[in-house]
Amino acid sequence: MSESANSKVRAKVWVTPEQVEALRSACYAIGADYLQQRNEAIVVTMYDTGLRVGELVQLNVELLRNNNSDLYLPTEIQKDYPNENSPPPVTLELADDTSRLLSAYLTNRWKDSLALFPSRSADRISEQGVRNMLHKVADEAGVRPYKIDGSRGDTSDVTPHTLRHGVAYRMMNVEEGNTLYDVRNRLRHRSIQTTERIYDHLLKV
Numbered sequence: 001m002s003e004s005a006n007s008k009v010r011a012k013v014w015v016t017p018e019q020v021e022a023l024r025s026a027c028y029a030i031g032a033d034y035l036q037q038r039n040e041a042i043v044v045t046m047y048d049t050g051l052r053v054g055e056l057v058q059l060n061v062e063l064l065r066n067n068n069s070d071l072y073l074p075t076e077i078q079k080d081y082p083n084e085n086s087p088p089p090v091t092l093e094l095a096d097d098t099s100r101l102l103s104a105y106l107t108n109r110w111k112d113s114l115a116l117f118p119s120r121s122a123d124r125i126s127e128q129g130v131r132n133m134l135h136k137v138a139d140e141a142g143v144r145p146y147k148i149d150g151s152r153g154d155t156s157d158v159t160p161h162t163l164r165h166g167v168a169y170r171m172m173n174v175e176e177g178n179t180l181y182d183v184r185n186r187l188r189h190r191s192i193q194t195t196e197r198i199y200d201h202l203l204k205v
Helices: 001-011 018-025 032-047 095-108 127-141 160-173 180-186 192-204
Strands: 068-072 090-093
Touching: 018 032, 018 127, 018 160, 032 095, 032 127, 032 160, 127 192, 160 180, 160 192, 180 192
Parallel strands: none
Antiparallel strands: 068 090
């Protein structure tokens, strides 16, 4: 792949752990009280697992296992590879903080639904609903994510995929002992080459 083509797939915007903490706090400053813990749980789950928004909105409560410490992802809710191979089922180990928050959220949530994250008007939040929530929370927190050219983005640049890119940044720059293979496994890329193309530049941040 040429350098120009490679640059098109690189992660262009991401958030840091400190910015995610600001997003979490902002969840309790806006919106209806009964949605605030749900919103934080969405932010934390995405930032822990690196789930794509299309995967997140398909999660059911039953996919949480072992006292909410593991998240099982069946093949049918994962993004298909661009070939005939489907991604295998996978179980993601959740961080202790994520597990505790999800447990508290499930105990307190206002609506009993099969879906892990219902919305105000439906039994399952939509992809656009997640994006709208993140934009509002980012605006409240004043979070301007980092960009590949060294500048800072706008609060409107905080999206589900910005959180996904933030997972790679955290694993390679904050946590110790991770390799690109660990990032590949967490984000479930089809190949290590995909991970390299998207995230190799984050090692230099």
